[in-house]
Every structure is written in structure tokens, then in C-alpha cells.
Amino acid sequence: MAEQSTDRVDVGGLRIAPELHAFVRDEALPGSGLDEGAFWAGFESLLRDVVPRNRDLLARRDELQRALDAWHAEHPGPVTEPAAYEQVLRDLGYLVDEPGEVTISTRGVDPEIATTAGPQLVVPMLNARFAANAANARWGSLYDALYGTDAVDESDGKERGSSYNPVRGAEVVRRAKAFLDEHFSLADGSHADATAYAVSDGAVVVSLGERRTGLADPGQYVGHRGDPGAPEAVLVVHHGLHVEVQVDRDDAIGREDPAGVKDLLLESAVSTIMDLEDSVAAVDAEDKTAGYRNWLQLNAGTLTAEVTKGGETFTRRLAEDRRYDGPDGEVVLPGRSLLWVRQVGHLMTTDAVLLDGEEVPEGVLDAVMTALCGLVDVQGRSELGNSRTGSMYAVKPKMHGPDEVAFTDDLLARVEDLLGLALGTIKLGIMDEERRTSANLKACIAAAQGRVAFINTGFLDRTGDELHTSMQGGAMIRKGEMKSSQWISAYEDQNVDIGLECGLAGTAQIGKGMWAMPDDMADMLVQKVGHPRAGASCAWVPSPTAATLHALHYHQVDVAARQRELAGSRRTTLAQLLTIPFAADTDWSAEDRTAEVENNLQGVLGYVKRWVDEGVGCSKVPDIHGTALMEDRATCRISSQHVANWLRHGVVTADEVEAAFRRMADVVDEQQGGAEGYEPLGPSYDGQAFLAAHDLVFEGVDQPSGYTEPILHRRRRLKKES
Numbered sequence: 233m234a235e236q237s238t239d240r241v242d243v244g245g246l247r248i249a250p251e252l253h254a255f256v257r258d259e260a261l262p263g264s265g266l267d268e269g270a271f272w273a274g275f276e277s278l279l280r281d282v283v284p285r286n287r288d289l290l291a292r293r294d295e296l297q298r299a300l301d302a303w304h305a306e307h308p309g310p311v312t313e314p315a316a317y318e319q320v321l322r323d324l325g326y327l328v329d330e331p332g333e334v335t336i337s338t339r340g341v342d343p344e345i346a347t348t349a350g351p352q353l354v355v356p357m358l359n360a361r362f363a364a365n366a367a368n369a370r371w372g373s374l375y376d377a378l379y380g381t382d383a384v385d386e387s388d389g390k391e392r393g394s395s396y397n398p399v400r401g402a403e404v405v406r407r408a409k410a411f412l413d414e415h416f417s418l419a420d421g422s423h424a425d426a427t428a429y430a431v432s433d434g435a436v437v438v439s440l441g442e443r444r445t446g447l448a449d450p451g452q453y454v455g456h457r458g459d460p461g462a463p464e465a466v467l468v469v470h471h472g473l474h475v476e477v478q479v480d481r482d483d484a485i486g487r488e489d490p491a492g493v494k495d496l497l498l499e500s501a502v503s504t505i506m507d508l509e510d511s512v513a514a515v516d517a518e519d520k521t522a523g524y525r526n527w528l529q530l531n532a533g534t535l536t537a538e539v540t541k542g543g544e545t546f547t548r549r550l551a552e553d554r555r556y557d558g559p560d561g562e563v564v565l566p567g568r569s570l571l572w573v574r575q576v577g578h579l580m581t582t583d584a585v586l587l588d589g590e591e592v593p594e595g596v597l598d599a600v601m602t603a604l605c606g607l608v609d610v611q612g613r614s615e616l617g618n619s620r621t622g623s624m625y626a627v628k629p630k631m632h633g634p635d636e637v638a639f640t641d642d643l644l645a646r647v648e649d650l651l652g653l654a655l656g657t658i659k660l661g662i663m664d665e666e667r668r669t670s671a672n673l674k675a676c677i678a679a680a681q682g683r684v685a686f687i688n689t690g691f692l693d694r695t696g697d698e699l700h701t702s703m704q705g706g707a708m709i710r711k712g713e714m715k716s717s718q719w720i721s722a723y724e725d726q727n728v729d730i731g732l733e734c735g736l737a738g739t740a741q742i743g744k745g746m747w748a749m750p751d752d753m754a755d756m757l758v759q760k761v762g763h764p765r766a767g768a769s770c771a772w773v774p775s776p777t778a779a780t781l782h783a784l785h786y787h788q789v790d791v792a793a794r795q796r797e798l799a800g801s802r803r804t805t806l807a808q809l810l811t812i813p814f815a816a817d818t819d820w821s822a823e824d825r826t827a828e829v830e831n832n833l834q835g836v837l838g839y840v841k842r843w844v845d846e847g848v849g850c851s852k853v854p855d856i857h858g859t860a861l862m863e864d865r866a867t868c869r870i871s872s873q874h875v876a877n878w879l880r881h882g883v884v885t886a887d888e889v890e891a892a893f894r895r896m897a898d899v900v901d902e903q904q905g906g907a908e909g910y911e912p913l914g915p916s917y918d919g920q921a922f923l924a925a926h927d928l929v930f931e932g933v934d935q936p937s938g939y940t941e942p943i944l945h946r947r948r949r950l951k952k953e954s
């Protein structure tokens with residue numbers, strides 16, 4: 233059936249990269265019951281049907297952008313007549329009429345998505361070590377999360393230091409017991425005074441010296457592990473999230489605790505997004521296949537990674553489910569996070585597969601390959617399964633408006649048909665992260681109402697699109713001010729309000745964005761409770777530790793109750809959402825202008841350096857104040873578009889930006905230069921990484937929607953070939 237030609241494999245009108253072809257033949261298809269020839273023939277026919285529509289949608293993006301650019305050129309500066317502006321958007325078809333009643337009809341959604349509010353972890357899927365860790369981050373140690381981060385401050389002898397600090401440890405235990413008292417209070421007394429935990433007659437018995445008490449709400453008890461008289465674990469639940477009180481009187485921590493408590497294991501990353509998009513650098517068939525392989529193995533339950541730390545090497549495997557003795561028999565809880573896969577958007581093409589000699593849309597390849605890799609789970613062949621309801625979960629980013637959502641819905645239906653899956657098996661997560669999607673959100677949900685299982689505010693891309701859409705109108709406010717501007721609060725509130733209006737509560741997630749300061753957990757504990765309070769049933773965290781700490785917020789807030797309070801009203805108007813963040817006064821001091829540009833360029837260079845030279849798609853990069861920031865393609869889009877906007881409107885000159893580029897390249901060399909094999913950006917400033925960063929800014933106005941992918945891919949490929 234397949235003919236080998238040069239190094240690609242020709243099948244019908246397809247020319248397939250050999251590593252992808254071999255992966256499908258040897259790893260993805262076996263056991264699926266699908267015939268190889270029929271699979272590729274079906275894929276070809278799917279491509280022939282969807283590729284023209286994909287192209288048309290991209291052409292429509294360009295057409296609208298050109299029309300907006302022209303309008304802004306004729307009406308420079310802040311919009312003086314909002315109603316007229318809105319009418320222009322309607323006339324262009326940028327805004328569509330909002331549909332009347334919309335109620336999603338998605339069925340078969342796992343409880344982790346439908347009903348359990350909790351943290352959502354995101355992880356670059358090309359990194360198997362991180363990916364396995366993320367899947368296992370369903371459960372996390374509260375003691376470690378508090379001890380190992382700034383969640384506990386370092387004052388009064390509580391320094392982290394290089395060896396165990398009992399003063400810090402005591403504070404961790406105090407905080408953990410206070411958490412138990414707050415959410416699992418005792419009928420009498422405090423967990424801080426507990427001297428033993430036991431289980432008797434289906435209830436928790438807590439000794440407080442000679443006294444015995446139980447939980448104020450005995451219904452919180454779920455089960456235990458070990459001897460009921462001296463259990464090694466007592467499992468309790470609150471707001472749908474489980475907590476395991478771990479007891480071990482021989483443990484270094486447990487033996488210091490009167491009740492022998494060594495840790496609280498919190499249900500943490502309830503769901504996780506395995507990311508093939510903005511946190512990875514995947515530019516060719518080799519990279520794409522590596523990502524698909526990890527996804528296949530996650531679905532099969534076989535993913536492993538060799539981990540070396542502290543001089544020791546071990547194999548990380550996916551965690552087993554957790555088993556307890558409950559009052560009515562065995563209780564089995566998921567050991568792993570419920571996994572979504574984030575595919576790429578509609579923009580890019582890939583040469584992993586050629587159709588009639590042309591690269592195919594990367595998003596279409598992702599849709600087909602990730603579903604193929606998910607078959608092992610939905611067909612019940614997995615060693616450690618993902619969905620208990622036979623569903624697959626696909627997040628689609630960067631869609632602009634309802635037509636693009638409808639396209640995704642149709643594409644997923646075609647994929648289901650190709651793979652013999654029932655219509656609606658693949659659930660869709662809509663990233664609400666482009667302006668045309670936010671402005672037409674209800675129509676977007678309607679366009680995929682049979683499969684929507686999340687809407688999430690990707691505020692980082694959304695900020696990038698805000699900058700690019702109105703690029704020609706004037707200089708924008710400073711990047712740091714964006715978070716307090718009118719459009720963004722309208723966008724965040726509206727997403728929840730429309731989500732509730734469309735019946736997502738109890739069926740689908742209403743999600744909020746990333747905590748992008750991975751080392752600032754104290755701040756996160758203060759601020760990110762705002763997400764569940766705003767009615768979000770999940771919100772993004774960058775690491776397992778952050779997931780455990782963010783889980784505390786879902787104990788503080790009853791999201792289902794909050795959603796009931798919020799339902800039935802719209803707190804914002806379309807006019808607020810459409811308020812463009814043009815600066816009212818562009819008379820910044822030279823110092824402010826330099827600080828703004830340097831901060832943006834440092835982020836762009838620090839990120840792009842690792843992306844282009846090492847293929848690392850998500851990095852921690854210090855900003856100008858030394859705060860480590862999570863940088864990914866969306867943050868890079870914001871920073872590069874911001875400088876491009878200020879250049880376009882003469883706030884800064886090209887010479888100033890060139891000079892700042894070199895200064896910041898030197899800073900990045902200083903920050904990253906210690907790493908083995910590091911190739912500095914300066915003093916030649918002509919490597920692929922530097923040129924990529926430079927292009928992102930100087931060609932930023934012309935990049936489609938301000939996206940960074942076209943330039944990053946081109947430069948990374950050149951680097952790989954060099």
C-alpha cells in the first residue's frame with residue numbers, strides 16, 4: 233500500500249514524514265482495529281474537504297484586519313464615537329448578532345470537568361518528565377508546597393536554608409492544622425491538639441489527649457487506609473476535593489507530631505492541559521511526533537521518564553488510582569489528573585504531511601493524531617485510563633469568532649467519523665482569547681454547543697490580540713496597566729456570565745487564566761482566590777506545587793454556590809469590552825519609555841533565546857525587577873506587539889529600540905550564560921535567536937494577528953539545520 237519515495241512515505245496524494253508514518257503504523261494504530269490503508273485514505277479525504285475552508289478562514293482574518301487598519305488610519309486616536317465604531321464592526325461582519333437562548337447539550341463529561349471545581353495545571357507535552365509529573369499532580373503534599381515556597385515567609389528564624397529547619401516546619405504544621413480546622417472542623421476542639429486519628433463504625437475518631445471527638449460534619453469522612461485503630465491515612469472531602477491526612481509515627485515529621493501526622497495530601501490538579509501549543513517549540517515532524525508519542529503513552533498509561541536529581545536516578549511512572557476502605561466497601565479515587573490536550577490553532581501549516589506537495593494545516597494534523605492517540609483510552613485498552621465516561625478532551629486555542637468555532641466543531645466530527653467514534657465523543661475546550669471570539673462569545677458557544685466542555689479566558693493571548701487588532705489606531709497604555717483596563721474586566725466577567733447563561737454550570741468548565749509568576753506563591757495565595765470567587769470552576773497554574781496551593785482556594789470558595797449567585801445577569805456591556813486601551817496621554821518620561829521597552833525586550837529575548845536555540849517552549853525569565861516570569865508564546869506576543877505598537881506610533885524610535893535590544897541581549901547573556909553550550913546573543917547579535925526576537929518587533933505590525941509562530945518556526949528550523 234505504502235510506497236517509499238526519497239525519505240517520505242507516499243500514500244495516495246499524501247507524502248508523510250517517515251517518523252510520523254512509522255509512529256502511526258507501529259505505535260498508534262496497533263490494537264485500534266483500524267486499517268492502516270483506510271486510515272490514511274480517510275485522512276486524505278478529510279484534508280481535501282477541510283483545507284480550503286481553513287484557508288478561507290485565514291483569508292477572512294486578513295480581510296477584517298485590513299478593514300480595521302484602514303478605519304483606524306481614517307480615525308486615528310481614541311474612539312470618539314463608540315456607537316459608530318460598533319456599527320462599523322457589525323457592517324464588517326466582525327460582530328454578529330447574538331443568538332437568543334443557547335444551552336449546551338454536551339453529554340458524557342467526566343466529573344472532574346463537569347462538577348469538581350479545582351486547579352487546572354498546564355504542562356508542555358514535549359517534556360515527558362514534566363508531563364508525567366503533571367498527570368500525577370492530582371495529589372500534592374501541602375507540607376512540601378508550604379515549606380518549599382514563599383507561601384511561608386522567612387522571617388523570625390523560618391528561613392528555608394539548605395537543611396530541614398524545624399522552626400519553618402512548625403509553621404507549616406500550624407498552617408496545615410489551621411486549614412483542617414477551617415474546612416474539616418472537629419465537633420469539639422482543634423486538630424492542632426489531636427493526639428491520634430482512628431476510624432470506628434464508619435466515622436473518624438480524633439483523640440485530644442483523654443478526650444474523644446469526631447468531625448463536626450461526619451459526612452466528610454470518605455475512607456481510610458490501614459488498621460482502623462491506627463490508620464496510615466484518613467480521607468476526608470470538602471467541596472468535592474479530597475484530603476488525605478497521612479499518619480506515620482516513624483516518619484521524621486510524623487514522630488514530632490502528637491498525632492503522628494506526617495503530611496496532608498491534597499487533591500490538587502483536578503484537570504491538566506497537556507499542551508502542544510504555546511508552551512512547546514514543535515516545528516517539524518520530529519517534534520510533532522515526539523508530542524504525539526507522549527500523548528499516546530499518557531492515554532495508554534505507559535509514559536515514563538528517567539529523572540535524575542540529588543545524584544539519584546529513578547523512573548517516573550504514572551500514578552495508580554488510590555484505594556481506601558470506606559464505610560460501604562472499597563473507595564477508588566483517580567490517581568491522575570483528568571487530561572485535556574491543547575492542539576494548535578488554525579494558523580500554521582506543517583510539513584509533517586504534504587497534500588499534493590503542499591504543507592497541511594497543523595491544527596488539522598493535531599486534531600486527527602491526538603484523537604488517534606486517545607483511542608487506546610476510549611476503547612478501554614489503557615493500563616491507567618483517562619476518561620471514565622469514554623470522552624476525549626481537546627482544547628482549541630486562538631479561534632477568531634463563531635465561523636472558526638463551527639469549523640473546529642465540523643473538523644472534530646470528521647475526525648470522529650474517521651476513527652469510528654460516536655458523534656460528540658471529542659469534547660471541545662474553547663479558549664476565549666481572541667477579541668472576535670470574546671465579542672461574539674455566545675455565538676461561538678452556539679457553534680459547538682453539542683461538545684463544548686470549557687470556555688477559558690486566555691487573557692495573555694487576548695491582550696496580544698487587543699494590541700494587534702487596533703495596532704494602527706494609536707499608542708497603547710503600558711503593558712503593566714493592561715490588567716486594570718476596562719476591556720479586560722469586561723472580558724473576564726462576560727465570559728463567566730455568558731458561560732452560566734449557556735448552561736455550562738454542572739456540565740462544563742468556566743476557566744480562568746495562568747498564574748504567570750511561578751515563584752511567587754505567597755502572592756498567588758492572596759490573589760488567585762479571585763478566580764473561584766469570580767465564578768470560575770478552574771483556573772490555570774504553572775506547576776504541581778502551585779496546583780496544591782491553589783486547591784486551598786476551592787476549599788475557601790464554594791464555586792457552585794457562587795455560580796448560582798452570579799447566574800442570570802450580565803455585569804458588562806459590549807461597549808466596555810470594545811473599549812480600546814489607547815493611551816490618553818503619550819507623554820511618558822524618557823525613563824518610563826526606556827523601562828517599558830527594556831522590560832518587554834528582555835522578556836522577548838530571554839524567551840526566544842531558549843525557544844530558537846534549544847527548542848524550549850516555556851521558560852522562567854526574570855523581568856527587569858528580577859521577578860521570574862513564566863514566558864510562553866502568548867506573553868511573547870504581548871511584549872513584541874507592545875514594542876511594535878510604540879514604534880509604529882513614534883513613542884520610541886527604531887534607533888532606541890535597536891540600542892535597547894543590544895543592552896537587553898547582554899543582560900540575557902549574563903542571566904543565562906552559565907549554562908553548558910550556551911551561545912551568547914552578543915556581541916555579534918546575529919544568531920537565529922537574536923534575529924527572531926528582532927523580527928518579532930520590527931516586523932510585528934505585519935505578523936498575522938501579531939502571532940509569534942511564523943517567525944519562531946522559521947528561525948528554529950534554520951537553527952536546527954545549521
Ligand SMILES: CC(=O)SCCNC(=O)CCNC(=O)[C@H](O)C(C)(C)COP(=O)(O)OP(=O)(O)OC[C@H]1O[C@@H](n2cnc3c(N)ncnc32)[C@H](O)[C@@H]1OP(=O)(O)O
Pocket residue numbers: 353354355356361362363365366369507510511539541690692693746750773774775776850851852862863864866867
Ligand atoms: C498563556 C498560556 O498559554 S499559559 C500555558 C503555557 N504555560 C505552561 O504550560 C507553564 C508550564 N510550566 C512550566 O513549563 C514550568 O513550570 C516553568 C517553565 C514555568 C518553570 O520551569 P522550571 O524553572 O524548570 O521549574 P522549577 O525549577 O520551578 O521546577 C521544576 C520541577 O517542577 C516540575 N514542574 C514544573 N512545572 C511543571 C508543570 N507545569 N507540570 C508538571 N511538573 C512541573 C518539574 O517536573 C520539576 O520537578 P522534577 O525535578 O521532579 O521533575
Ligand SMILES: O=CC(=O)O
Pocket residue numbers: 510629663665689690691692693694745746866
Ligand atoms: O492560553 C492562555 C493565554 O492566556 O493566552
Ligand SMILES: [Mg+2]
Pocket residue numbers: 510629630663665690692693694866
Ligand atoms: Mg493562549
